[in-house]
Amino acid sequence: MKKMTIRTRLTLVVGGMLLVGGLVLLGITYLLVFQQLGDKAYISKSIDGPPAGVAGNLITNIQGEFRSDATQAVLTQGSIALAVVVVIGLAFSWLVAGRLLQPLHRVTETARRIAGAPDRGLHERIALTGPYDEVKELADTFDLMIARLDKSFDVQRRFIANASHELRTPLTLNRTLLEVSTDHPDAPTELRQLGRTLLAVNDRHERLIDGLLLLARSERAVAERSYVDLADVVAHVAALQQDADVKVTAVADEAPTTGNAVLLERLVHNLVENGVRHNVPAGGWVRVESGTRPDGAYVTVSNTGPVVPRYEIPNLFEPFRRLGPDRAASSGAGLGLSIVRAVATAHGGRVFADPRDGGGMTVTVILPTAESSEYPT
Template sequence: MRVRLTALYSALFTISGAVLLTITYWLMRRSKWVIIVYDDSGPEIREHLERLRAAQLRALLTQFGFAFAVMVAISIALGWLVAGRVLRPLRTMTATIQQISARNVHERLAATGPRDEMKDLADTVDGLLGRLETALNAHKRFVANAAHELRTPLTLERALLEEILTDREAGLESYRATSERLLALSKDQGRLLEALLTLASSERGLDRQEPFDLSDLARQALDSAHLEADARGVRIDTRIAPAPSAGDPALAGRLVANLVDNAVHHNVTGGRIEVATGFRAGRAFVSVANTGPAIPPQQVGRLFEPFQRLGERTARSDGHHGLGLSIVRAIATAHGAAITAHALPDGGLSVEICFPTTAAPGDPHMPDTPQPHGLHTSATSSPGHRPNHPDR
């Protein structure tokens, strides 16, 4: 880069200097001399003066050429110095960036000086390093938590196997009971690995764009969740309206299913869930609100981090691994959707996700859906309301 800048500076000076000297020489040749002759030897004097003028022009041309060559050499030297000074901040940034690794990604260029292209570049690199630091820290936490979640059931499986192998009086019933516990642990690990794969695939972004309707996905999720809702005595209210969007239908379906599953699982006996889909302000939305234990408002954002749970329940006791809402966030981000979540005053959580819609603006067939009434209103649905009944 320094060589190219030096060549550019020198070329500009050479061209401009050559043009200037050419114009100067051309003007000198066109200038007229005034000769006054007072005796009879006028023609000889005129010829002598013409020869003198030609000699002076040749000397001037030689001097111009010498001066031009000297200035070209000087311009090359000055161009090299100026290019080095211009590129000095870039070399400093390059050396600093080369020293940054995963161990010191917290370091920044912190460039000072006037607001120019170099300062903008340094600030852009600092922003990139900040995002990388955040991603690396999240990756470290995720790996540590995942290793912990997988280590516990593996340790338990080993303990169960050692227990049954060292018990010489163990009979068929003991082997059967141990096998059933091992099978349950295996299923739980399978669900964990499936959740981890879904989370990883969501964070990579979308591989395809296909149309889907959030209302259809919500009905499917409610169909799958009604058995657990019935068992817990949880009442489901639905306000399902068309909500067309586009993206990966499988991932979007997982998002809605995780929202509903989270609302059912983290509820109270005899509690309520409200599921709504529709079209508002030019975007398709799905919202799920549920009663449940009180959630500190400052802890709501933490629920969307991997392996984060509130309360004392663990993956070994409730079969959930704290990945549901983190998968929801990853899928929403991949679809360019906005998430709004807040804790309800009487306990529970309300989550609304707005997707880009495929409906044309002002489409008369897509009127804005009214806001859900909320969990504080009276309900007319029965516990475990099946979503294939008429929506209300």
């Protein structure tokens, strides 16, 4: 049931007050007229004496009819006048309420635009003019809040850009030095073994930093969208995993959506890579599917693997959370499913997982469906 707006409630309150006040005024007028007519009849009888015979009865009847007609006219015409006043009052109060609430509509429209484009809309302000009242105070407070959020987002964007450069540079330099030392023909076996170990550690740190930076970027809503068929993404990612020890099969049915193609590819890649990494030692498989359902386009990734307790599943979508012994042994950074959830949320979708009987999981991502005709390629 749709709730009444403030404008409607204000109009009804004013109309109700007019109606109650008009009824009270009409009642008082009726009593005064009735009393006044009764007093005049009594005075007439006192001066002229009591009427006698047929003439007296006729005069009495005429006075009674006159008083009845007068009071009836007061009620009828007063009710009509009251109805006209209430209708005019309702119309006037509707216009006045709309005028008074116009600044609130401006605040709402600005907030809606900012919510629709958070990365670009934070630079917008209400800048409400007029007397300093409650609405002006609300608009100024909202502008102050948006200014602080805008500043915080700018700081975050600068931090991501600086961290991307400052953190990757020394790791790239370390990898180069280690590769040169390891590939040197005179390097002893112990040095080569140490170099390979350090290269593996360095590679894990690089993946960790890339994952953190991607997670920070993907948590913001996607402002610029393009048409993406998830079937193409599924087929491409599955083809890249054909050399893995785990068998990867794909059922790529058409699944149109909109968003950032790079982030959506990373979403599917993380799901498939996660299914390959957390699998059984031999005879394992990963199945990735795409398609459409009534609530949107979907990607589903199922795999064999260790038994996953249902109560542990929500924790797997948190950063740096792994299951059981994989906490220490896994070569991943513990950000795969966190990035999947962040990318899905940024695209207006959702993700959920269910444990499979016998081990492994089924992870499903649902995104809004798009019509290909709206995004010509």
